[in-house]
Amino acid sequence: PRAIELPIPMASRRTLDFSFSGLKTAVARHVEAHGVPEDEAGMADLCASFQRSVTRVLARKAVHACVQRGIPRLVLGGGVAANRGLRETTRRLAAKHDVALFVPPLASCTDNAAMIAYAGALRLAAGERDDLTLSAYSRSPDVRRGKFPKRRTRP
Numbered sequence: 113p114r115a116i117e118l119p120i121p122m123a124s125r126r127t128l129d130f131s132f133s134g135l136k137t138a139v140a141r142h143v144e145a146h147g148v149p150e151d152e153a154g155m156a157d158l159c160a161s162f163q164r165s166v167t168r169v170l171a172r173k174a175v176h177a178c179v180q181r182g183i184p185r186l187v188l189g190g191g192v193a194a195n196r197g198l199r200e201t202t203r204r205l206a207a208k209h210d211v212a213l214f215v216p217p218l219a220s221c222t223d224n225a226a227m228i229a230y231a232g233a234l235r236l237a238a239g240e241r242d243d244l245t246l247s248a249y250s251r252s253p254d255v256r257r258g259k260f261p262k263r264r265t266r267p
Contacts, residue, residue, distance in 0.1 A: 115157035116142060120168050128177050135165055163197060171202040178211045185212045191223030 139162060149155040170192075178186050188202055193215055206213035215221075 116161035120165050120172070126176065126180075128173055128180070130169070130173065132166070135162070163195075167195060167198040167201050170198060171205050174202060175205040175209050175211055178206075179209050183211075185214065188213065188215045189221070191221060194218055194221035 139158070142158070149158055174186055174188070178184070186202070186206055188199065192198060199215055203213055203215075205211075
């Protein structure tokens, strides 16, 4: 993970904002200067270095949010919690700042693809259709208002 020195995005800022544009630029410049790695080891080094930068900023911002807001506990969950580098980095930083970290067992660290598929199935069953002009948004107003149709039980 240290083969290629890449920046830690927004590391010096004490905000909770994220931006990965500088990291993407650093990777692009590295590739321009050195070419795309042709061997598996070179590609693995580039990917591991990129992952290290991302996991460090995610862990720093999460722990910083707890410290800044006086929150004594942090839960690392979902599919991303299966990332060993993120788990280790977050554990180390949380311990350093006296934040209790809770991480489920690896078997419980799954992504939410099934949840998203189920939400889509409910919309489809309700007759909702969208064409290709649909734009993405991170928070559905319907979800916040609890407007999804209730789950049907089978007889």
